[in-house]
Amino acid sequence: MDSPLEKARRDPDSMKAKILACARRVFGEYGFHGTTTRMIAQEAGIDISTLHYHWGEKKDLYEAVILDINRDLGQSLRDVEKIIHGRPLTERMAIAIDMMTDYLFDHPEISNLILFRHYGKTRHEANLDFNVPEFTGDIARSMNLTADARKTSPRAMMEVLVVMNGIHSFVSGEHSFRAMVDLEKEAYIRLVKDALKFVLIPAFAKRDEKQGSGRKDTKF
Amino acid sequence: MDSPLEKARRDPDSMKAKILACARRVFGEYGFHGTTTRMIAQEAGIDISTLHYHWGEKKDLYEAVILDINRDLGQSLRDVEKIIHGRPLTERMAIAIDMMTDYLFDHPEISNLILFRHYGKTRHEANLDFNVPEFTGDIARSMNLTADARKTSPRAMMEVLVVMNGIHSFVSGEHSFRAMVDLEKEAYIRLVKDALKFVLIPAFAKRDEKQGSGRKDTKF
């Protein structure tokens, strides 16, 4: 009992995995309609038919990419949570922003594909979704925004989205934005982190002080 | 001396203008590669050849759409600036967020196309750009982020981008995000405004207090 995706992940040297990796990159750059199977095949150095042999039709490969990315993002969020767990809110947010920014700059297709998915339509119906709702709930808890672990309030969801979208935007928009500020990549990344921390943290810190220990991290 | 775009804007009832309007909507939903000339033609209730007759090739029409949107966005930003001019920073930001959010929810293609442009690549080289750099500078001044009207510091640019991207994200992502929080459109928009104001304003307000009257709005 073994999805094609699992198989590809177990054996990273297999052709299946190689195609998936290339598909991630190309779909991430050009989106679903902007990507042709030939582009992916060329990137992988193979024939189109080989691609179809392993993954079926284009849409299936795309969905595999989405699942793959979903998994990576979830893992990354859990890694962050493990490290920031128990610290005071301000520090927690600063570390989380730093870590997630670094991680996503290393895997920009993740941000790209998530944004493509949220902002654009595809001509065929998409039956598959990112786990953003669940992830958002997790982050909300990690940010002290919600008491109830089961259900996250709309307001808390939105606040988390402001933060996550902020990071994704600067990762996906690197090409445009870095040209605007005319900086090297490293300097740009530093600036992204600083600007995000500067803008995003104070609001939450202020509320955290006010409501005191009403919601404590020690709860988890 | 009269660009095709100008002509279309002068006569909003012309076929040229109608095609442009439809193209805005469809390109805004599906992006460049996700849109076919046939989709636009059908939306306008005309034949493809009529479309080509008025606007030339697909890429030309797309660029006309971008210029059109650019103009609208610029006008809208000037409208906002006129109203918030002279008020204290906190109030200024709150009004600006409210107004821009309303405006963009009324014209979601604007946010969509700007984000498409920033986040994705197109297979052909894009020689045309949004005026985001200039706009960003204007907003930075309006937000008290920069003293020099000529040159905006990278840091100020980034801070403005956090704000603008935040708004665009919720407009473009309405479909995904509203489903997540399960709200009616009006409630969603209210929540967007509140969340954005809650998260975005305190950081700037705090710095504004600290540095006192070093940079005053009265300067403009």
Next chain:
DNA sequence: ATCTAAGCCCATCATTTGATGGAATCAATA
């Protein structure tokens, strides 16, 4: 040695898609 299944590519197909030539329509004008 033979057989089998998997992996891969070449050749090819059908559809979609961008684009155009030319005929039909219509309004304004000489």
Next chain:
DNA sequence: TATTGATTCCATCAAATGATGGGCTTAGAT
């Protein structure tokens, strides 16, 4: 009325694109 120019659609083309059948090769089992 005849002419002209602008506008629109029908028919069609060429290229791009998703997809597949069948053959070749290789590794492993029999």
